[in-house]
Amino acid sequence: MYDAIVIGSGMSDGWAAKELTEKGLKTLMIESGRNVKHIKDYPTTNMFPWEFAHRGTVPYSISKEYKIPSRNYVFDESTVHFLKKDAVQEYIQEKPYDWIRGNQVGGRSLLWARHTQRWSDFDFTGPLRDGFAVDWPMRYADIAPWYSHVEKFIGIAGNRDGLATLPDGEFLPPFEMTCLVEHLRDVVGRNYKDRNVIIARVAHLTKPQPIHIQQGRVKCQNRDLCARGCPFGGYFSSNSSTIPWAQKTGNLTLLAESLVHSIIYDEQTKKAKGVNVIDINTKKTTTYYARVIFVNASALNSNLILLSSISARFPNGLGNDSGLLGKYVGSHNYRGKVTAEYDGLKEFGTQGRRPTMSFMPRFRNIYTQETDFLRGYNTVIGSQRGHTDYGNDYGENLKANIDNKMPGKWKIFAQMMGETIPKITNKVSLDPIKKDKYGLPLLRVNVSYDENYEKMILDFFGQFTDMFTKAGFTNIESIDTKHNPGNENHEMGGVRMGKDPETSLLNQWNQLHHCKNVFVTDGACMTSTSSQNPSLTYMALTARAANYAVSELKNNNL
Amino acid sequence: MNRRVWIKQIAIVGGAILLIPACQDDRGAISLKLKFIRISDKEESLLSGVVETIIPETGTYGAKKLNLYHFLLKMMDDCYDDKQQEIYVKGLRQLNNYSREQAGNSFNKLTHSDKLTILRSIEKGKSIEDLKYFLAETRKWVIKGYNTSEYFMTKIIPYELVPSRFHVCVKIFSVS
Structure with a gap:
């Protein structure tokens, strides 16, 4: 018997484990993938480019087993071992959907883009103002202290920009902008009063504090090889930070290669009492018991586990009286990209590498509805002065271009990160018949783009073409990547928070309305998607919910 | 035949079969072992001629010294499906015909500058789609093999595994 069970070991699970074990709760963390220990299990982390037999390309005999993640930017010869093979967990795509999944302790916290922007009340009040989804059962003031709590521990590099749309946090010194982005910032500042180019806030240690040194992490070395796992702990991952921290308390038991089949509901106590777990090697089922359960298996798998947890009281899935479990699944709109070149700043260049970029917070529809689509987009802006172009020639000319140490043109790109509108028709459900090799029902995924999404892409193209033109950039090109939904890594929803049990699954503390000792604090809990990278918000929600769970246990309310 | 002798003879014949190279055919063997792609020794030397034309030795190492052509074949053999590999080899086999049509001789018999002229003309050529695919893939991987080689x-252009810095705006040279 444990005090707490945490299902999953990724971004939010590490936080649940840290908070619960620090407060003295004997905690069991269950992960379906293999164990990955910090540094020891990062096999490619110190490899030079020429040491990869295929110089980064994944051989066909391997990539054909990873068809879905092979379409994601993070997929290459140095990271493939951190992604889930298609056959490990099959699912049914009612519409094309790229479900990008880690398959190890740490989950995608090893692979993430490390952008950590806070939400503001412009985000939390979005559904209420614009009449979609349901109102969030909380506001910025409720989560702000928890953002601070998380930020101090994981370490965020950022600048205090003083923007209403993007609240400042607890920052280590920021990364700097390139001179090209500074030029863009000045042009944008002169032309638009409501648009700001800032340096992105990212989970990198630019100046480690004692709390980071205690975790065994040191300063970010600008390797920009983060997705291989960082031997310096220069960026935050569960592997480098929260999980070893929780282990040090002596209160954490980590169970890898173990798949949660379902949560057991006790009809007498009207609480969840444990979980059924399948050993993925022996396929033997074991039941583990606990007083409180955090279901953070990654958004869609949290939906799957709850839908599979059937009892006489909950025939349609645990806590699912409203019938909305699995519905209102959201994503982000990452399809638009604008690239350009600049002929100016000829005598300046960049040197070295870095793991981050610049950022433009959302400027569309902030105070009033001003476009023919709802909500808006953040934008990540990257720029670098690279090498001279190789050109199209062969032989001595080509070779001279490659060997040439002269810099080429400045290049810049803008990548949109748009909010999407969760809809009842965007959903996941269980296949009534088909099961996987472990006996779990196959998940059916039915998520697609809508008109709002398409209009937002066109607006992004138009606005950035204008801004880039004003900045004097050339060769401006708008690119629609046409990626499938899911490819942006930010699947959310299905177990949304809300005030009313009739229209939501979770309350303001991330407890199931109808089964209070079960908490969901990963992407599944999201009522709306905002346009920020979501991990920081998952972590803050988790820390907040975990501390609430501890106090409720103490007061015998769970 | 006595059973013991019979078994012995079978064992000898079996051993001999094992000694026959896996890809034995009427062509000569090539210098590296491939899993899927089958080319002859003559085709190998044609390919090697193309690779050396693309990245010749100049003041810096060329394709030959860096063995880029083995890297190229490894990429084509390991990282492509059978259909792509088939088109690639077909394209390679079209090169000598194309070269004879355009320059009156097979590719490797041309001078270096005529070889370059042939390669430059392929992009604009008509009805040689496989040859274009062959050349584009070859060029891509030979460049990659060169600019990611240890050399x-x-x-x-030294690569730093741990740069420790990103200078956002350094003066690199003065514009005259």
Whole structure:
């Protein structure tokens, strides 16, 4: 018997484990993938480019087993071992959907883009103002202290920009902008009063504090090889930070290669009492018991586990009286990209590498509805002065271009990160018949783009073409990547928070309305998607919910 | 035949079969072992001629010294499906015909500058789609093999595994 069970070991699970074990709760963390220990299990982390037999390309005999993640930017010869093979967990795509999944302790916290922007009340009040989804059962003031709590521990590099749309946090010194982005910032500042180019806030240690040194992490070395796992702990991952921290308390038991089949509901106590777990090697089922359960298996798998947890009281899935479990699944709109070149700043260049970029917070529809689509987009802006172009020639000319140490043109790109509108028709459900090799029902995924999404892409193209033109950039090109939904890594929803049990699954503390000792604090809990990278918000929600769970246990309310 | 002798003879014949190279055919063997792609020794030397034309030795190492052509074949053999590999080899086999049509001789018999002229003309050529695919893939991987080689990344434009810095705006040279 444990005090707490945490299902999953990724971004939010590490936080649940840290908070619960620090407060003295004997905690069991269950992960379906293999164990990955910090540094020891990062096999490619110190490899030079020429040491990869295929110089980064994944051989066909391997990539054909990873068809879905092979379409994601993070997929290459140095990271493939951190992604889930298609056959490990099959699912049914009612519409094309790229479900990008880690398959190890740490989950995608090893692979993430490390952008950590806070939400503001412009985000939390979005559904209420614009009449979609349901109102969030909380506001910025409720989560702000928890953002601070998380930020101090994981370490965020950022600048205090003083923007209403993007609240400042607890920052280590920021990364700097390139001179090209500074030029863009000045042009944008002169032309638009409501648009700001800032340096992105990212989970990198630019100046480690004692709390980071205690975790065994040191300063970010600008390797920009983060997705291989960082031997310096220069960026935050569960592997480098929260999980070893929780282990040090002596209160954490980590169970890898173990798949949660379902949560057991006790009809007498009207609480969840444990979980059924399948050993993925022996396929033997074991039941583990606990007083409180955090279901953070990654958004869609949290939906799957709850839908599979059937009892006489909950025939349609645990806590699912409203019938909305699995519905209102959201994503982000990452399809638009604008690239350009600049002929100016000829005598300046960049040197070295870095793991981050610049950022433009959302400027569309902030105070009033001003476009023919709802909500808006953040934008990540990257720029670098690279090498001279190789050109199209062969032989001595080509070779001279490659060997040439002269810099080429400045290049810049803008990548949109748009909010999407969760809809009842965007959903996941269980296949009534088909099961996987472990006996779990196959998940059916039915998520697609809508008109709002398409209009937002066109607006992004138009606005950035204008801004880039004003900045004097050339060769401006708008690119629609046409990626499938899911490819942006930010699947959310299905177990949304809300005030009313009739229209939501979770309350303001991330407890199931109808089964209070079960908490969901990963992407599944999201009522709306905002346009920020979501991990920081998952972590803050988790820390907040975990501390609430501890106090409720103490007061015998769970 | 006595049973013992019979077994012995079968064993000898079996052993001999094992000694026959896996890809034995009427062509000569090539210099590296491939899993899927089958080319002859003559085709190998044609391919090697193309690779050396693309990245010749100049003041810096060329394709031959860096063995880029083995890297190229490894990429084509390991990282492509059978259909792509088939088109690639077909394209390679079209090169000599194309070269004879355009320059009156097979590719490897041309001078270096005529070889370059042939390669430059392929992009604009008509009804030689497989040859274009062959050349584009070859060029891509030969460049990659060169600019990610240990030689290039240590001697020409050094690569830093741990740069520790990103200078956002350094004066690199003065514009005259």
